[in-house]
Amino acid sequence: MSEFKVVGQSVPKADALDKVIGRAKFAADISFPGMLYAKALRSPVAHGILQHIDYSAAAALPGVAAVLTGKDVPGANNFGIIIKDEPVIVKNGEKIRKIGDTLALVAAENEAIAEQALALIKVDIEELTPVLCPIAAMQPDAPKIYDKGNVLAVRKIVKGDTEAGFRDSAVVVQQQYKTQMVEHAYIEPEAGIALFDGDVVTMWVSTQNPHYDAKEVARNLNIGLNKVRVIQAATGGGFGGKLDVSVQVHLAMLAVVTRRPVRMVYSRTESIKNSVKRHPYTITMKTGADANGRLTAFECTIIGDTGAYASYGPGTLTRSAVHATGPYEIPNVKITAYTVYTNNPQAGAMRGFGVPQVAFAHEAQMDMLAEKVGISPLEIRLLNALRPGSLTATGQYLEQSVGIVSTLEAAAAKVREIKLERRGGRL
Amino acid sequence: MDKIKIQFVLNGETRQVEVEPDLLLIDLLRERLGLTGTKVGCGEGDCGACTVLLNGKNVNSCLLLAARVNGCEVVTVEGLGSYDKLHPLQEAFIAEGAVQCGFCTPGMLLSAKSLLDVNARPTREEIARHIAGNLCRCTGYTKIINAIEKVACADRHCACSREAEEGR
Ligand code: FES
Ligand code: FES
Numbered sequence: 001m002s003e004f005k006v007v008g009q010s011v012p013k014a015d016a017l018d019k020v021i022g023r024a025k026f027a028a029d030i031s032f033p034g035m036l037y038a039k040a041l042r043s044p045v046a047h048g049i050l051q052h053i054d055y056s057a058a059a060a061l062p063g064v065a066a067v068l069t070g071k072d073v074p075g076a077n078n079f080g081i082i083i084k085d086e087p088v089i090v091k092n093g094e095k096i097r098k099i100g101d102t103l104a105l106v107a108a109e110n111e112a113i114a115e116q117a118l119a120l121i122k123v124d125i126e127e128l129t130p131v132l133c134p135i136a137a138m139q140p141d142a143p144k145i146y147d148k149g150n151v152l153a154v155r156k157i158v159k160g161d162t163e164a165g166f167r168d169s170a171v172v173v174q175q176q177y178k179t180q181m182v183e184h185a186y187i188e189p190e191a192g193i194a195l196f197d198g199d200v201v202t203m204w205v206s207t208q209n210p211h212y213d214a215k216e217v218a219r220n221l222n223i224g225l226n227k228v229r230v231i232q233a234a235t236g237g238g239f240g241g242k243l244d245v246s247v248q249v250h251l252a253m254l255a256v257v258t259r260r261p262v263r264m265v266y267s268r269t270e271s272i273k274n275s276v277k278r279h280p281y282t283i284t285m286k287t288g289a290d291a292n293g294r295l296t297a298f299e300c301t302i303i304g305d306t307g308a309y310a311s312y313g314p315g316t317l318t319r320s321a322v323h324a325t326g327p328y329e330i331p332n333v334k335i336t337a338y339t340v341y342t343n344n345p346q347a348g349a350m351r352g353f354g355v356p357q358v359a360f361a362h363e364a365q366m367d368m369l370a371e372k373v374g375i376s377p378l379e380i381r382l383l384n385a386l387r388p389g390s391l392t393a394t395g396q397y398l399e400q401s402v403g404i405v406s407t408l409e410a411a412a413a414k415v416r417e418i419k420l421e422r423r424g425g426r427l
Numbered sequence: 428m429d430k431i432k433i434q435f436v437l438n439g440e441t442r443q444v445e446v447e448p449d450l451l452l453i454d455l456l457r458e459r460l461g462l463t464g465t466k467v468g469c470g471e472g473d474c475g476a477c478t479v480l481l482n483g484k485n486v487n488s489c490l491l492l493a494a495r496v497n498g499c500e501v502v503t504v505e506g507l508g509s510y511d512k513l514h515p516l517q518e519a520f521i522a523e524g525a526v527q528c529g530f531c532t533p534g535m536l537l538s539a540k541s542l543l544d545v546n547a548r549p550t551r552e553e554i555a556r557h558i559a560g561n562l563c564r565c566t567g568y569t570k571i572i573n574a575i576e577k578v579a580c581a582d583r584h585c586a587c588s589r590e591a592e593e594g595r
Binding site for chain 1: 457462463464465466467468469470471473474476503504505507508509510513517520521522524526527528529530531532533536562563564565
């Protein structure tokens with residue numbers, strides 16, 4: 001082992017030196033001579049139609065280099081990693097689907113002028129009833145956020161016969177679980193700086209997804225992908241939340257129009273209002289076991305609030321459904337999972353990607369079942385844990401490398417060790 | 428608005444600048460003087476990313492008017508160490524894996540320094556309490572506290588006690 005320089009060694013992080021010295025360049029640390037500062041006008045309402053926008057006073061303000069609205073988006077005017085449903089700038093006559101939707105962009109000589117310009121823009125919005133609860137959004141008479149309906153995606157998994165499984169169960173636990181919306185709150189707010197040299201747009205951005213960003217810039221500016229260069233600046237945390245587009249398309253548009261370097265840095269408030277979140281879930285779970293604690297049947301309904309735009313919603317939903325049974329083998333399974341549009345902040349990728357929500361539910365179920373059967377929480381988990389030879393809820397045959405039993409055993413050993421230490425080595 | 432002439436010591440060097448009465452220290456440092464090592468995470472005094480030392484005390488530079496530092500001494504991360512001569516805290520942060528995204532790091536280092544300068548052997552609890560105003564969303568704090576503890580002369584073989592002995 002010791003011949004290796006990296007494998008098995010503790011290697012200093014490649015960029016740690018620049019970071020402790022203060023030399024690492026995050027996007028907001030980069031500047032160019034003649035740089036403009038960009039700000040966005042955001043929707044104050046969650047659901048509505050943009051009727052009219054008057055930016056003449058903002059455009060006339062000394063120090064303002066450009067004001068852009070929906071009509072100035074040269075290309076598709078939509079983006080999204082799975083479904084292209086989020087507008088770059090909401091156009092006149094089109095839908096506003098959440099607080100924070102972009103209504104206009106300003107580039108000015110400094111941030112204070114940009115802020116003043118935003119205050120001079122007059123918008124006329126026809127407000128619609130916002131839909132703030134995914135369960136209400138699923139009702140047939142709910143206001144439609146999209147013409148296609150409010151249910152974004154459905155995932156179903158069926159294995160065996162749950163009715164028969166519950167009939168054969170000695171104990172059954174049924175509960176509803178609710179998880180909350182969670183903000184990533186990476187310590188660095190979204191930021192970027194873009195240049196246009198007459199042919200190619202180059203930008204340095206705080207992002208987790210530069211290749212996807214470049215494609216969205218090209219589609220929305222209606223230029224070739226070879227005319228867009230997105231460089232990931234040192235990025236102050238992402239946790240999944242910087243996989244989506246933030247400043248990228250806005251900056252590219254402003255750089256092309258003004259032919260000057262443009263920088264955009266979100267305030268913390270703007271970051272929280274406009275970034276994706278962890279999906280809040282309502283989970284109904286029913287789990288059965290025989291008298292020894294061996295799992296017999298499992299039924300689960302998941303309703304996720306994906307907010308105004310799809311982002312990674314369909315992907316996280318798949319993971320939630322697939323992992324709803326947890327690391328346990330259950331012969332009879334029925335899972336139905338929905339992710340539903342609302343006028344709340346959009347939910348997307350966040351550490352665990354749909355799995356932490358269901359873990360909260362299935363682990364609580366295991367504890368309650370153990371108590372009913374009269375065995376320990378560890379015993380019920382070891383009894384039901386997936387092993388080589390198990391069939392998962394989706395019917396996948398696990399041939400090898402299933403770590404849950406050894407993990408549980410190692411954790412149990414650690415608990416015993418700590419308890420022993422606390423007692424000062426006395427058993 | 429009339430500008431105010433101020434003089435202060437920045438990272439050991441006397442500086443004279445003219446500032447608007449409403450200019451914040453963070454903007455003076457980052458935008459005017461090009462010292463971008465100090466970060467802005469919230470601009471409201473919540474996160475500590477903008478921490479600098481003002482006469483040795485850790486302060487949020489996003490809440491401080493630039494004019495306020497007239498006659499004072501300010502230290503930013505750029506004044507802590509260099510590539511050739513890292514501060515022991517910088518070395519320990521690298522060695523202990525206390526740097527992830529690195530956005531909280533400059534502020535964290537300066538808060539740590541302000542503690543060790545007045546209390547060379549703080550307990551883990553004292554360290555945790557002292558860096559309570561510096562949020563880190565990546566590390567979970569354990570490795571940061573380990574790094575500070577390493578420098579804090581917890582054992583006699585640590586870097587700063589060696590330095591002290593050599594100096595004697
Ligand atoms: S930027 Fe100053 S405390 Fe957050
Ligand atoms: S290392 Fe990312 S916030 Fe601390």
